Amino acid sequence: MDFAFGPQDEELREEARAWLAEHLTGVTGARSRAGGRAWERELGTGGWIGLGWDRTHGTFGNRSATPAGQIVWAEEYARAQAPARLGHMGENLLAPTLLAHGDADQRARFLPAIARGEELWCQGYSEPGAGSDLAAVRTAAVRADGGRTYRITGQKIWTSLAREADWCFVLARSTGGSRRHHGLSLLLVPMDQPGRITVRPIRQMSGDAGFNEVFFDGAEARAEHLVGGEGNGWRVAMSLLARERGVATLAQQIGFAAELARVVGLARETGAAAEPVMRDRLVRQWAELQSMRWNALRNLGAGDDPGAGAVAKLLWGGWHRRLGELALQVRGAAAVLGPRDWDAARPYELDDLQGQFLFSRADTIYGGSDEIQRTVIAERVLGLPKEPRP
Template identity: 55%
Template sequence: MDDEAFRREIRDWLAANITDDVRGAGGPGRENEAFPQRLAFARRLAAAGWTTLAWPVAHGGRGASLAQQVIFHEEYAKAGAPSRVDHIGTTMVGPTLMDHGTPEQQRRFLPALAAVDELWCQGYSEPGAGSDLAGVTTRARLDGDRWVLTGQKVWTSLAHVADWCFVLARTEPVPDGGPRHRGLSYLLVPMRQPGVTVRPIRQLTGDSEFNEVFFDEARTEADLVVGRPGDGWKVAMATLAYERGAATVGQQIGFQRDLDDLVALARRTGAAADPFLRERLTRAWIDLTVLRSHTLRSLAAPQVPPGNPSVVKLLWTRWRQGLGELAMDVVAAGDAGDEAGRWERLFLFSRADTIYGGSNEIQRGIVAERVLGLPRQRRP
């Protein structure tokens, strides 16, 4: 199928399947919105084969080209489809298991991921180890045929609805004088068991999509370690790389829709008559166009350019925070009416953009050390 025929197919499917109860639902700061309806939509998407679009045919996917993946995410965002409830599983866990999991793990988990029968969350960050991921202190010890986990994770998105969590835990002591990332293991842990406690974290937006997760002698099977025990750092970094693929194009289409709506609000309220605000709106459009071009060029490259995921993270987080700040000035310059709440929520949630997913300070350190070859930053 050529790309234009593919575009018509997904566009027609979305037009026939997006109902008013899910249209535009969910998203940053609103992940609990219409959750049962969005889950049902995700399963309809899966039944039509769209969920595993990028997966290889051998693993039950469609083996779509990169161009078709970009088209899908563009059309999904343009259609006002709901925020995905399965993205952690299908975008991060699935590819990780295909590349690093055992055949038994693939048989056990991939079909359920493809059908959205099981939901996943990510157990990386801890109170004392957020962006400094090598410092995790959650421990796991092998007790017969099971791993036993004790520790705490934090900022765990959708943990309150997840069936499984992929957990980075320390299974071996830090070697004397050696790198801290050695001795970590990547474990697949069932959430619905004694020894797992989930506590929602109420955010500035009023929502609670993030959670604290406590493991108190929680257990998982010995064979549910992905990769070799002690080699979890490599697997964990691979998972993060999968997260920043073609789906970022859809994210940027969502950014474009936000910007278009803000421009429309500025024109309607008269705020666009302010030359300073008008210049900032124009600059936001230019910066987003550059970000999209950079992303598409990077995705098309034979190999991911060194440090590129960090560069993209730096670009989009600062852009979105700037949009939130600009939105507040547009709202203040005119009567936004009922729309004000939407822009207040965007502004409040965007303050976290430069922290989660690896803080911008850490991303700059990665670019400095691994791309520019600057001396390693001193760490306490």
């Protein structure tokens, strides 16, 4: 396969570099809610949101780009070390899903606001009893107000950006007594419902609280905000998850390459790189990262193929966890020391590599555990017999 970029792609690369260099100057506080929102609006004004959307149903204020152009933008964004995106869920997950499964009114209502960077989204999938086994969802959605709304009751967990989001796309059980993937629906739920939606941050062992619990106590969703029809939530949800492993995976790998370069540099400083076993592990990490890139490029045309997504997640989850381990091993005993003396009156602090190690322990779990990815590959790609269900 030819993975080279054409002249048009290189022109877009130069434009992207110039725009980012100009607009990132003086950008501060983008990790905060207000700063992150301002940056999303800046991206929207520049037309950089939604480059990969299917334009059959309209432009929605964004510019057009080929798949190669989308890769160019994602890579340059990562290389510029631009702020983490608050609009990822809306742009890369919900928007393509609405283009594929939504109706004209839903696209007209939600896509322009996403393209302008004005509305942020979170994902209501996992539950305490339905993490990797998503078909075990128990959150209920019951018709109310003469069928004009749904009342949603239940709990979601590990919800990224729940405190920042304006809306949540929620997978809920809309048919009483249904089991597994039957009777599920995908609903678009406004988060600003005091007393009906409660968000609680989850403090992780790294000290961060990027994930949240979300409790729905009769939260309302309009019937016209049901995506793909009642009872079709499983099909829509699987289509959405397949899109999670697209161009963003390539941008993620730019960040991985920077992390690996830092670990290699540290190994040289500490002398760990002179050890044959450690040197072999570092080379292996580099080779595996190159293989992941070629695999991601090859799979860009896979569409909604769940096998492609499962392979990608299986590869990068294990790779990044091993890098987290290497990051501490090349430092030796100093890796367990904090940047300051312990003070019981305030939380401990971690440097970047220590935080990377702790967070990377979850890489093979969140977004679908390794066991689930292997099951998807076995059953849906290789055609092996399905695991027995209780």
